[in-house]
Amino acid sequence: MFSSLNNSVIRQLDKLVLYTMNQRVPESLQTTYQDTPAFETVLAQTAVDLSQTPDYLLSAPGEHAIQLNTMLGPITCHVRVRPARDPHAPLLIYHHGFSEMPYYGSWQRLFPKNHPYPVHSVCIQAPYHDHWRAPFEQSMASVLHIYQTFAGSVRLIELMQNHFEANGAPYTILAGVSWGGITSLLYEGLFQRAATVIPMLSSPDLAQVLLDIAELFGRPIDISRRELKQMLDFSPYFERCSNDKVYPLLGEKDLFFRYENHQHHFANCQLNTISQGHISGFFHIAPLRQHLAHTLQHLVASHSPAESVHLPITPQPVG
Template structure:
């Protein structure tokens, strides 16, 4: 696919995010912290924990500052309980939430692991991730916090039954969330974040410039709320295996490669959306990393 078309596709998808962001940042001065929202987000006792390692889709209910929320986990277990766990997180506005998971990693013959894809809050429809998830900075944090709680719940369940270790794989928003999880808990053998960066503030800034939209909030202020690079820096660089696209208009290579100063990212000739639609290079990257850590 030629570069012009690749970038046009990215730009057309970014248009909706660009329209939504001013409302997201409107009350930034009164915004909670991610840590505060996470502390108030708990797995509801009505969530049936015992079947989380069984095949199928399972609901995970959360008590949150934004009210009760339902997430999901799609599970494809390996026959051997001691097999490692591959814990996957989708991208923002990905619907169904299993779409990229199925295309990239849900192949138990080539990847003999337990496979689980977790769903972030506000991903039950096409419109919800931006309309609800980006309604405010608090709801953005809630999307992240909800995913972190579900990921921990799934990892606990599989490792309690003998899973050897856990590998986190995520694309776009899911890659960022996976890095936050590792930065907070340090529980994964490896983290494979693709087409992503922990600096969401830079994405918002670059998107506004792409559409020539004035931004009322300085970049430095946006970074105070949406640059999660300090979580990345808390990760062991030997366990991180990032990948960026050289035509990506979301996470621009020239603005995000330096974030990974401790670990030079792999670079593929893809845009953001085309990288997810034509994922062979992403799949190859995952397989290469898995082979490396299994040696």
């Protein structure tokens, strides 16, 4: 259905969802930013409570609760795990989009069980994503809460990478859509530990997304452009990433991450594009799945003898 929509409908879908999101962003986001600590300060005070996180459970199939201790209090998140048959398979960690409910919805569609990839597959749940109202009421309550959302996800990714690599995974792949793409790039910028990063319908610049939404609907912003960029443009972290490890995908008609405002970040990467918007691209999942499959094929082939690679390059859509 989404593959056959015309340009006007594709953009109207994005605009409709953006309008709803714009209405739900609390005013407190603009009025509480002055004393926000640096992101890395928030990250340093975010830790997994290992006393409540049995290590042996982390590689077991299914969903597992993870307790985080943070400067904003304890937060419970979840991870979903689908282990590979081979304990020495690589690890792929996927992060969902903002306000995606359930958080594993796009993960299940991108990595269907009837077309398994030769990887351990893990889906991370961001903080404040256990109820449909929570992402806006909590994650967007302040810049500090935005930082805490990213910091919590970063610690979960770190936890799962440490666990699987300690138990035989030779390397880790990071992938994410929208907000999850930012998170994946942020993690790699901080630690440079992934073999490949696959951000889809995303870029490191959240500030530009907020500025474009405000312009689209004529919403005044009390934070100056310079201040917003300083706080929520994570490009300095992205610049620490190796360009040859990053395989981005952008939507040419995306009104969230506008191609014209974000493609320059990936000028030195192998950028792929689709003729879709943000919402249509998100739900017309086949091109995203194909982008993932081709990237994984390239990576697995570079790490394995050619005869051992058995990757479903073009898995068929499901649902």
